[in-house]
Amino acid sequence: MIVLAVDVEKQLGALHLTVGFQATRGATALFGPSGAGKTSVVNMIAGLLNPDRGKITLDDTVLFDSRQGVNVAPHRRRIGYVFQEGRLFPHLSVRQNLDYGRRVSGHPRDAGEFERIAKLLDIGHLLDRRPGKLSGGERQRVAVGRALLIRPRLLLLDEPLASLDVAHKREILPYLVRLRDDGGIPIVYVSHTPAEVRRIATTVVRLAAGRVTATGGAELLAAADEDAFV
Template structure:
């Protein structure tokens, strides 16, 4: 379970958000400027809440009342950004291995094979990022995050910089991650179509506040059941 109950003042913008989710994919949905990225940055440990608690599966990561703040590098949380942020001077095999090495994890050839097969990136291993399409780079970024063995995966609009053709290409892989990777995810998007296809629970944000929490059927544009 992911439990979030935080407040944060960012200039004139304030976040006051509370929810608890057991979904395989928790969607953070809202317009640009709703506070989605600031909220996942707090979950990641990149931004400290002014007040509140963040906990995963009963382990407290932030508790301002008790002075608890686990640093980002100790949270075992993977983060995939809108731009893949691969290292251009490393080939794909080396990029994939980066998270494992940074976390001082033992090599696991079976896990490596599972992830490369899941994301269909085995044929890309000897290439450099500059020779990949946008969709391929995002799949490699997902693989790198998974190979660091996270207990939670944060995805901040991972299709936001892709054209429609590349979005159609990568969406099935995100669905496979949800169904097969056995890693809970927080997925940020302002696209209700993406959210309906991926999220199992949705946190709807507006101006830093949670205005609704429930299943994807509550998203705008979702037809009501007959």
């Protein structure tokens, strides 16, 4: 079943982005070299960047449609977004960061859900710290938890491991795999690292220079490994 359908165009400086793909349940990897337009695509899905033309639908909801003039504001899309650099709020504690989405939406506290996610990501012991006092791996786990606690309809992960060293990458990957397997939330995962994509992705969308060059399973990665991008 198709969960997310993207068909967008945008001129970004010299790069003309024309991207169309569909994502089902599980994890869809947007895979390609730096500058291919991967982050721009997820920003458009989140509503942080407006396409020049096109349409984005999530489940039955049209998020963006240039022809009908539809453009749902980012704060109404309920799409969890984990950024490359985490972007935790430095003036709030870990607990307040995790609670942020619930507080701004005015939803009642759900201690069970909070506990479950803190346990899933193993961040229960960090709750009273400030983001400035966390390691890179801890920060990204909190960022994932913060995105999950808005009960997202879709989870966007933009190179969540890129800023981490190898040890921390190994520390986080299992959490992401667990998330894919028991979360039930569809994931769009941006990466330029074949090893990561192979661990996480159920579907691979290859991007190069603003275009989709192939769509399929992990077999695309074998060919990609031989490509000259790092």
